[in-house]
Amino acid sequence: MNIGEAAKASGVTAKMIRYYESTGLLRPAVRRSNGYRDYGAVDVHELRFIRRARGLGFDMAEIAELLSLWRDRDRASRDVHRVASGHIDVLQTRIAELKGMVDTLSTLVACCHGDGRPDCPILSDLGGGIDTGQPLERAKRR
Amino acid sequence: MNIGEAAKASGVTAKMIRYYESTGLLRPAVRRSNGYRDYGAVDVHELRFIRRARGLGFDMAEIAELLSLWRDRDRASRDVHRVASGHIDVLQTRIAELKGMVDTLSTLVACCHGDGRPDCPILSDLGGGIDTGQPLERAKRR
DNA sequence: GCTTGACCTTACCATAGTGGGAAGGTCCAT
DNA sequence: ATGGACCTTCCCACTATGGTAAGGTCAAGC
Numbered sequence: 001m002n003i004g005e006a007a008k009a010s011g012v013t014a015k016m017i018r019y020y021e022s023t024g025l026l027r028p029a030v031r032r033s034n035g036y037r038d039y040g041a042v043d044v045h046e047l048r049f050i051r052r053a054r055g056l057g058f059d060m061a062e063i064a065e066l067l068s069l070w071r072d073r074d075r076a077s078r079d080v081h082r083v084a085s086g087h088i089d090v091l092q093t094r095i096a097e098l099k100g101m102v103d104t105l106s107t108l109v110a111c112c113h114g115d116g117r118p119d120c121p122i123l124s125d126l127g128g129g130i131d132t133g134q135p136l137e138r139a140k141r142r
Numbered sequence: 143m144n145i146g147e148a149a150k151a152s153g154v155t156a157k158m159i160r161y162y163e164s165t166g167l168l169r170p171a172v173r174r175s176n177g178y179r180d181y182g183a184v185d186v187h188e189l190r191f192i193r194r195a196r197g198l199g200f201d202m203a204e205i206a207e208l209l210s211l212w213r214d215r216d217r218a219s220r221d222v223h224r225v226a227s228g229h230i231d232v233l234q235t236r237i238a239e240l241k242g243m244v245d246t247l248s249t250l251v252a253c254c255h256g257d258g259r260p261d262c263p264i265l266s267d268l269g270g271g272i273d274t275g276q277p278l279e280r281a282k283r284r
Numbered sequence: 285g286c287t288t289g290a291c292c293t294t295a296c297c298a299t300a301g302t303g304g305g306a307a308g309g310t311c312c313a314t
Numbered sequence: 315a316t317g318g319a320c321c322t323t324c325c326c327a328c329t330a331t332g333g334t335a336a337g338g339t340c341a342a343g344c
Binding site: 176 | 319320323
């Protein structure tokens with residue numbers, strides 16, 4: 001199977017398949033005599049695995065760990081459980097952060113009359129907001 | 143005021159102050175004869191504004207818009223209201239996405255006995271998950 | 285056999301926001 | 315004058331993804 005077919009079959013772009021290989025997440029694909037990568041059913045299965053895990057917000061490091069557990073027929077489900085639970089915690093922290101932002105913003109928006117007049121509590125707050133003096137917390141990514 | 147003092151006073155690192163200037167978010171700072179940037183109270187105020195807006199999850203483009211509205215004494219609060227409301231929508235979409243992930247993962251984690259045995263519904267799901275065949279939705283960032 | 289188009293290969297660039305560091309200039313206190 | 319704490323610019327790294335360009339390959343149709 002060519003990379004394009006594997007891409008269609010897995011829902012992972014050819015671009016990303018090569019990238020995953022380059023970072024070591026995937027083992028180097030078998031090459032045919034013409035240099036083309038050759039994929040089989042197992043590879044497509046792994047690609048689907050990665051795609052699904054990405055959709056659940058796991059990052060590459062976590063996926064590498066999950067993938068190696070997945071390949072190991074003797075893994076302990078405890079390990080998988082741990083990775084997944086840890087990820088839920090991260091997601092929930094992120095949700096809480098976002099909710100905090102929404103709360104603050106909603107309050108401000110509700111106080112702003114939103115018409116042609118220039119006075120606006122949203123800008124007043126941004127300009128004079130309570131300042132902790134601490135460096136801005138580094139943004140978390142999915 | 144040197145950039146370091148402005149950084150301390152605003153909570154924005156010197157590094158980021160220079161970056162904001164380089165991207166045009168901030169106007170080029172006044173330079174002293176030795177080439178050092180020189181900041182005043184207004185600048186610190188703008189830096190705090192940016193810092194606070196970043197903390198609310200606005201991206202640079204949105205902050206640029208908010209900042210120009212903030213500088214404009216004749217702005218219509220309607221415009222600010224629009225930007226802020228739009229941002230709330232984005233945040234809420236992001237929250238919904240994350241919640242969906244948590245829901246799925248929680249279900250899987252609850253089904254996994256998490257002991258020494260190798261069978262694990264989390265991995266089974268990742269490996270055989272329902273496949274839409276659609277390319278993976280591009281990850282949204284805060 | 286030749287052309288054409290669809291595919292493959294590698295390699296480089298961009299994104300957004302932040303941190304890190306090097307190499308060199310400046311200022312101030314001792 | 316020496317040292318340390320600043321400042322300057324410039325370049326690199328990160329994540330995960332997309333884009334593009336230059337060139338090789340294959341298969342179908344003529």
